[in-house]
Amino acid sequence: MTIHREGYKILLVALFLVLAINHAVFRWLSWPDWADYTVLGVTVFFFLVILQFFRNPIFTVSKNPKQILAPVDGKVVVIENTHEGEYFKDERIQVSIFMSPVNVHVNRTPVGGVVSYFKYHAGKYLVAWHPKSSTENERTTTVVKMENGVEVLFRQIAGALAKRICWYIKEGDAIEQGAEFGFIKFGSRVDIFLPVGTKIVAELNQVTKGGRTVIAEWS
Structure with a gap:
């Protein structure tokens, strides 16, 4: 530690x-x-x-290209099909993990690959579990293209207490699964958007560990 x-x-x-x-x-x-x-x-x-x-925490990440790892410590608060309107502009499976102030707030990449899209959005500071926080709060959007061509989008979202989002990546960067890509200070949320048909193994209210808990698997 x-x-x-x-x-x-x-x-x-x-x-x-x-x-x-x-x-x-x-x-x-x-x-x-x-x-x-x-x-x-x-x-x-x-x-x-x-x-x-x-x-x-210091630990060894068990990399597996057929698995999507939790990007943060926290609790799964959303698992649903939704329209992702910023990048894909189609239907995706959204998995959201809420971090309380007592969680580790290091953000880790759920998959490995190349960053094909990154954008920072200034915004509001609604509570992190608010339905509109994903589109109206201060946030970053990152898309990683895996070796198999599949793209995964994940989004850092500031909460009512989180007034600063930190990130350490940019478009074109090659990143490994489970590597640190950012940090959000004092309570927040991370959303993951996966292709429809992805097998979700996480459950609502499940406690997650960033870089260790498996969220979903490719068939």
Whole structure:
């Protein structure tokens, strides 16, 4: 387990605030001891909450071109046929995974191949489970073309608390299945759009692990 690079600056600021607040409380305020230690406990808890949000587990990805892996840790909240209007402009199977603030927020590619399309969209900050968040919230859309010619679209979506989407890919990049491609800060959602007929093995409300849980399989 390591700390993700997106958390370095935020954690330094948080640590400075914790130290500054407790220095002021213990040195300048004439409070009872129990009040001093209550402030210490609350501020340390605050720092640990932020620290756990940026944890980055280390593991080996079991690559399989016949499987689609979960892009993030979270819970499956949508499995349905829907019209994908940005790139494919036809019917696709949508699988959506919601991440709470306590989940690991590293984003991983569900399949390997070449990035054939990428676009960032500015937008709103509706709650991540809102039906319109997929088309109205701040988001990125990535399409990866696999060696067999099949294209898979996945979309980072900001939520009510997520005010920054980070990505590390661009069109033309070759990426491996399970590789890190982005990060969304403080709660969010990722949608995957698969060809109709793809065998979905995930279930609604299933807990997923990014880069490890199998979402779907090619027949």
